[in-house]
Amino acid sequence: MGAERHRRRAWLARANLLGVLTLALGGWGAPALAAQPPTPTYMPTEMVHSILTPAQVGVVLGELHEYSIDEALLQMPRFNKAGRVKLPSSNATMLGVWASESAAFDSAQGAEIRPVAVFNGVPRAGGLNLESASTRARMLAAIETTLELGIHAVQLDIEPYPTGAGFIELLEAIDGALERRGEAGGLSVVAPGDTGTWSPSYTRRVGELVGRFDPTYYDSESTTAGEYERWIEQGQAYVSENVPGATAIVPIIPSYGPDPWHIPSVEDIANATAALRESLVLGDRAEGAGIWWWYGFYEEEPHHFDSAGDRAAWLSETLALPFSP
Numbered sequence: 001m002g003a004e005r006h007r008r009r010a011w012l013a014r015a016n017l018l019g020v021l022t023l024a025l026g027g028w029g030a031p032a033l034a035a036q037p038p039t040p041t042y043m044p045t046e047m048v049h050s051i052l053t054p055a056q057v058g059v060v061l062g063e064l065h066e067y068s069i070d071e072a073l074l075q076m077p078r079f080n081k082a083g084r085v086k087l088p089s090s091n092a093t094m095l096g097v098w099a100s101e102s103a104a105f106d107s108a109q110g111a112e113i114r115p116v117a118v119f120n121g122v123p124r125a126g127g128l129n130l131e132s133a134s135t136r137a138r139m140l141a142a143i144e145t146t147l148e149l150g151i152h153a154v155q156l157d158i159e160p161y162p163t164g165a166g167f168i169e170l171l172e173a174i175d176g177a178l179e180r181r182g183e184a185g186g187l188s189v190v191a192p193g194d195t196g197t198w199s200p201s202y203t204r205r206v207g208e209l210v211g212r213f214d215p216t217y218y219d220s221e222s223t224t225a226g227e228y229e230r231w232i233e234q235g236q237a238y239v240s241e242n243v244p245g246a247t248a249i250v251p252i253i254p255s256y257g258p259d260p261w262h263i264p265s266v267e268d269i270a271n272a273t274a275a276l277r278e279s280l281v282l283g284d285r286a287e288g289a290g291i292w293w294w295y296g297f298y299e300e301e302p303h304h305f306d307s308a309g310d311r312a313a314w315l316s317e318t319l320a321l322p323f324s325p
Helices: 002-025 054-066 089-109 133-147 165-180 200-209 225-242 269-281 294-299 308-318
Strands: 040-042 071-075 114-121 154-158 187-192 212-216 252-254 290-292
Touching: 040 294, 054 071, 054 089, 071 089, 089 114, 114 133, 133 154, 133 165, 154 165, 165 187, 165 200, 187 200, 200 225, 212 225, 212 252, 225 269, 252 269, 269 308, 290 294, 294 308
Parallel strands: 040 071, 040 290, 071 114, 114 154, 154 187, 187 212, 252 290
Antiparallel strands: none
């Protein structure tokens, strides 16, 4: 906890300084990168849970733009077991700031960076019960409340990955709510990267209800690059076969420090990109790629993880992939 507070203070201090410099220089001097396919990244929790000034958010938008990231995935408070989200007023304020500053940045830079509210939940015995209609209704109400704050897109991240009918019914309800608001296609879902968690029919139905399907290619426990790349290629073949063609497939690839399931020298952006390149050659689909997560990729997790190689691979290799049209 102490390290997290120290990191947050350091980030805020840097953002304050850069915000002042940005205002003094009159904007971002770097030219915009060429237009790219969908390129989301997961943001640190403080991007919503801390109060940032518009200038500080502008700094982050400039950093995202530098790496051709077009979607900031903002972590919301987690659903409790009843399906409610306790949204502090500071979170509501920050969602509004992100919405307004993204629009202003896009207008000024000719860019398009979309803030997305990511809703997390943990289904388990005695916890979040997706088979309960009342629980799903409360989850939908929480999402609709967030949309009133100016956010136009939602991602659902429910792990361990649900396999029951309740999850499908929840997706149907969220999809319908977005469509009624004129935001059809604004729902994306975090999906398993393996071939066994979701059956072909379940994968297909999930894909029918979302605008974007994001298989997660990390924490595979692979110990060699070849093993990891084969795992991704198998996952890409599976989702390409089963996700409807109208739904974008945007794999999420890793940039973060070690854990019991993840070796950074094996699961990294260069190796993941090599696998995606091979899968595209074989005729599988990927309309873009995303990163878990922005802190590891950009901030480098000081004293824990050096992501310089990931940044170089993203710019020179990932963004150059022949993504599906």
